[in-house]
Structure formats: structure tokens, C-alpha cells
Amino acid sequence: MIRRVDLRGRVAAGEVLDLQAVHELVPRALLDVEAALDVVRPICLDVRHRGLEAIKEYGEKFDHVRVEDLRVPAEALKTALEELDPAVRSAFEESIRRVREVSEDERGADVVSEPAPGGRVTQRLVPVQRVGLYVPGGRAPLASSVVMNVVPAQVAGVQSLAVASPPQKDFGGLPHPTVLAVCAMLGIEEVYAMGGSQAIAGFAYGFEGCRKVNLITGPGNIYVVAAKRFVQSEVGIDSEAGPTEIAVLADDTADAAHVAADLISQAEHDPMAASVLVTPSEALATAVEAELPKQVAKTKHRERVEEALGGQQSAVVLVDDLDQGTAVVDAYAAEHLEIQTVDAEERAALISNAGAIFVGGWSPVSLGDYCAGSNHVLPTAGCACHSSGLSVRSFLKAVHVINYSRQALAEVAQHVVNLAHAEDLPGHAAAVTARFPEAPAATSEPANG
Template identity: 85%
Template structure:
């Protein structure tokens, strides 16, 4: 059902960051060809750019097999979905929202002010992105929990305008899944669109009749959603390229094989391309997990999908010489979700630099993070955790420096500015400073500064190249 990759005796832990090509090829990784998918989504995005809503309708009919005349979900549909939501499910969502909101508020932080010199102040202001498009997948599973993970941190960040898109469902008359709509209503989101795939991403990026363009698009999706986000990056900001889900479990002989197998299956349930990887030095654990997989997969609802994912090249049980080698291996793998089920789990977790999220110990399964840990489940995949972060309140904030210097503070540093400007052969940069001190520049014979009179009007003499006031003359003044 799941293959083995035996790295024992093949490479030392210290050499894993420079894996031989033949060993690197054995490490499980899904084939996720975004470049190829770009060829599919490029004409779709450009068509939406030129034809707007009509193109979105046509692609929805083609890919989702349902014609939606008005893609904006009516307020009545949102209200009905919330009223009809199962009370137990509603309570679970309320708790999930509470936990994610609490974590987001703790992450928020505030402005930071610095004074690098007396009278010179630089403040880093955190300001929310003004309009965000939030994508919620609706393919094999209606990921209503992704509404929570997208909306709550954006609300905590203070984003004033939020819009949600989720694919239309034929069985629900062209509306998104009712649970998705219900959670939107719970969170006070009334701008919801029944559109999915690349056409939804393009609709947000370019805007269309009835929907203003957004500044940022967040949320997971299939390979075509990811490709559309890549194609439109620059037209809008994006959170990351979150592709098929993946889990890596680093475990030793103390781990419970029943738990490990269940966790591997939980992520394989998402998609036939999902990756489930166990890294262990324990052959007895590997054998026990293999036996458990046979038992548990036969009982799970989506056994066919799970079997395909576990049997794919992206999934494997990787045997290593020891935990040190395994730790370096999973760090290099940079999994979306990394579980550490070892006797020294907390210490091992502290050694990891590359993971979307780390789940420490046998009582912190990935499923907890998917719903109710308070963490976010929109995370980087395909090794992108080595350079990207998961979705958080910071994803919806921009940092701006606000510079406020007094005249004396500028005078104190002016010579350095002039010196650096001249060193880069950009004398007008220096002149922009020395012009503010014409009396000093005139005394030093600086024609660039002297070209500006004390009342701020321009004189006839044009500044000559390289004539900015010297650093010495300003410092001495």
C-alpha cells in the first residue's frame, strides 16, 4: 500500500543538506507542475480580464457543470444556511473561531518607534490591506473551516473590505456549499461569490461588474488555483502557492503505530495527490504502521482516494539510521505539516527551521490544527516552507516606515547623506539635503545648495554635477 525508502547507511546526517542526486530522487515528493498548469489558466485569466462576469459564468458552467446567472450570493441564502446549520456543527465552528481569533490577536503586535538620533524618529506602522479576496475550495470536500482560517485573521488585522469566493455546487442550485455560506454568515461576511477555479482568482484580481478588484488573494486550492495565483502575482498580492496537502511524521519506537497510521490517512483523505511520509529509524514501528494502514484504510470512508495517495510516489515510509539523520531529513523536506512523535519531541521540534506547522508529541495531531488548535491550516506546501510562512494576521498587514526628522536632526546626518550620494554618483540626492541649509552651502561655495535661496525659491544657477556640499562643511556648521 505504501512503499519503503531505505536510506540507512547511504548518507550521514551532516551530508543531508547536500544529498547525492540519486538519494534526493528517492525522497518522496509529489509531482506538482504549476508551470504546465499556467498554460491552461493563462487564457482563462485573460478572458476574464476582457469579458468579466460573462466569462466567469461560462467557465463555471464548463468546469462546475452549473450555470449561475448572478454569482453574488443573496443575503437570504446566507441567512438560511446559518439557520439550518446543525447546532453541534455550529458550536464546533464557534469554538474554532474563538481559538483562531485569540491566537491572531496575540500575533497582531503594534507599531514600533525608533529614535536613531535626537530629533530623528522612524516609526514602523502596521496597516491592513484594504481589500482582500478569500478563496475557499469546494471540490472533493467543502472546506468550510477554510472560511475561518481566512476570515478571522483578516478581521483581526482590520481589513475593511472582505470578499469570499467558493465554487458553485450543482446539488445546491449553483450556490456554494451551505456550510461554507453558514460560516460566512457567522462571521458577518455578506460579500460572497459562487465562483471557483482560475476564473474566481482572475475575477478578484481584475474585478468585474458588481465586484471591485482586490489587493490581496489568500486561500488554498487545486493546481489551477495555484497557477492562477502565480500568473496574477503583481496584479495582486498572494499569500502563497498552497498545493496538495502533505504530512511528514518523524517518529521513533515510542510512537503508537495506531496514531501514526491514522494521521497519515487523515491527510491522504484530501486528495489522490496528497503526500503522507513517515521518517523513522525503527523498523519495528515501520512494520507496525504498515499493518495498521491495511486495517484502517479498509474502514475509512474514502478508502479509494486514500489508497491512491498512499500508493503514489509522493508517499513513503523512509527508514533512516537514527533520529539525528531523520531530523535533518524532515527539516530539508520542509513539510506543510510536520508531526514529531519521539521521546524527546519538544527538543526535536526546536531543531526544525523548515515546516509550515509543527505538531509536537502524540497528542497534537494535524487534524487538531486543521480545525481547533487555534493555529492556521493554510500553509506552504511542496517544500515552500523553507522560504514562506503559513497564513496569519501578518499576511493581511503591510509595514510602512514613517520618517520624521527635525531640522537639527537632519543637519546632524546631512554630511553622511551627501557623502553616500556622491559615492553613488547621484549628486542631486545630496543636493536635496544641502538645499535645506543654503547659508552653510553658500559659505562653503556649494553651487548646488546655493541655487536655492533662503526663502526656498530657485536661483538661476543650475547645480553642477558633483557640487553637493561637503560632509565636512555640514558637520562643522
């Protein structure tokens, strides 16, 4: 059901298990965004030129339902919330509370520095003005993504928020009612029944009844990812999130049933999802391999899970020891990294590259997906080595505000003049000397003669 990759003895034999080697030995699912770009480019350009009508036509083609008014009526949002199962509503309320608390702690404040008397530089954290939030609606209606996108944006202070989610044939062309209910819970009134690359283009370029946005966030399929890449010249994006992935670093203190359940939890997202166990314990590896078929047989999405676990992107990786295992998962840079070892907290502190780290046997990824307070929109495909997950800071811009007095400028003026001449930019120097006509003219010459 899941392949083995044995890395034991390789380092002793002289091999170097660096980032490149790990990516070759533990490959991910093939995700050809460039090929998908060829598909979405004409769609995005068509939406740019024809706007609303183009979005409607592509919605009918890809979602198999014709939607005449993309804007979800306020009454539909209200009804969805009224009809939401009370237990589910309570769960979402707790999720919202926790994500909001973490986001408020992360928000940060303006920072004021005074590099010289009378010279002040303030870094202001300014919210993006308008954001388009994408919520998938394919294999699963990810209403939890509404929470993960909207709450940090609200805490950041974004004033204009619009949500897009694909129209559902079973619900009369509206997005899934749970998605609508959570939007209503959060006070989001601008919701559109549109999905795929046409929704991303609609947000990027604007269309009749919907102003263009400054930033687009939220996960989606490969065509959504490709569309986000295509429109980056128009708007900002959070990331190019690919298929979900989990890596579990575990030793013989881990519970094989728990590890197997965690691997399956991510595999049920997508046939291209990656589930990787890294362990120095052959006994644990064997126990997990035996446990997987038992649990998969009982899961609802068995076919999808089996395809994901059997793909090249999933594996049980045997290593010499936990130190080597730590190096492997750090190089792998998983979206979700679980550490189930006797020294889990200490191991977690050694990791630099992961979208989110789940420490110990009682912190499964599912907790982070819903109710840990953390965000589940995370970098995939190894991008955790340079990117962060979605957070309140994703919706903030840092702006430096420089405020110098006459005396503070005078004290540093000659340095500015000298550096300007060193770069052969005398106009830069003149912008300073013009303010001090009583001072002798600078005689510095450009560094190159």
C-alpha cells in the same frame, strides 16, 4: 500499500544527505504549474476582457451549473446559518474563538525607533484594504478555510472582504451551505458563487458588481494555484499551495495506530497528497505498514487514500537515528510535521523548516486543521524553507514613517551628502544641502573620480 526508503548507512558510506539529496530520495508528487498556466492563461485573460459573462460561462463549463447572479443573496446566507447543525455550529464557534485569540496575540503593534535625538522612524502595520478569499469546494467543502482566511484578516483590520467558493449543482448553484453558514457566522456579506481560475481572475481584475482586490488568499487545486501565479502582476497572493502533505518523525515510543491514522488523515484530501513517516525504528515502521491496510479498509475515501499512499510522494523512511531523522524532515520542509518521539519538544526546537509543527502524540494535524487556534493554510512543496503559513501578518503591510527635526537632519547631513556622491547621485546630495544654504558647499567627489 506504501513504499520504503532506506537511508541507513548512507552517511557512514560517505553520502551527504543535504536538501537536494533528500528531495531526490523522498520525492513529492509531480505538480506542473507551468503546464497548468497554459490552461488558465486564456481563461484569466478572457475574464479580464469580458468580466461577468466570462465567469458565468466558465462556471457552467467546469462546475456544470449555470449561475445567473454570482453574488449570494443575503437570505441564502441567513438560511444556511439557521439550518446549520447545532453541534457543527458549536464546533465552528470554538474554532473561530481559538483562531481569533491566536491572531490577536500575533497582530503586533507599531514600533517606534529613535536612531538620533529628534530623528524618529516608526514602522506602522497597515491592513491591506480589500482581500479576496478563496474557499475550495471540490472533493470536500472546506468550510474551515473560511475561518482560517477570514478571522486573521478581520483581526488585521481589513475593511473589505469578499469570499468566493464554487457553485454546487446539488445546491441550486450556490456554494456549499456549510461554507455559507460560516460566512454568515463571521459577518461576511459579500460572497460569490464562482470557483477555479475564473474566480481568481475575477478577484484580480474585478467585474460587474465586484471591485478588484489587493490580495488573494486561500488554497485550491492546481488551476487555482496557476491562476494565482498568473495574476501576481495585478495583486498580491498568499502562496502557491500545492497538494497537502504530512511528515511524521517518530521513534519506538510512538503508537503505530496513531501514526497510521495521521498518515491516512492527509491522504484522504487528494490522490496527490503526501504521507511520509521518518523513523529509526524498523519495528515501528513494520507496525505502521501492517496497520495502514486495516484502517484504510474502514475509511470512507478508500480509493483516494490508497492512491495517495501508493504514490511516489508517500513513503516510510528508515534512518540511522533520530538526529539523522531530524535533519531529513528539516530538509524535507513539510507542510505539516508531527514529532512523536521521547524528546518531542526538544526535537521540535531543532526544526527550522515546516509549515506547522505538531509536538507529541496528542497534537495530530487534524487538531490544527480545525481547533488548535493555529492556521491550516500552510506552505507546501518544500516552500516552508522560505515561506510562512497564513496569519494575521499576511494581511498587514509594514510602512516606515520617517520624521526628523532640522537639527537631527543637520547632524547626519554630511554623511548623506558623502554617500550620495559616492554613488554619483549629486541630486540626492542637493536635496539635503538645499535645506542648509548657510553651510559651505560639500566638496566630496564621486568615489570613481
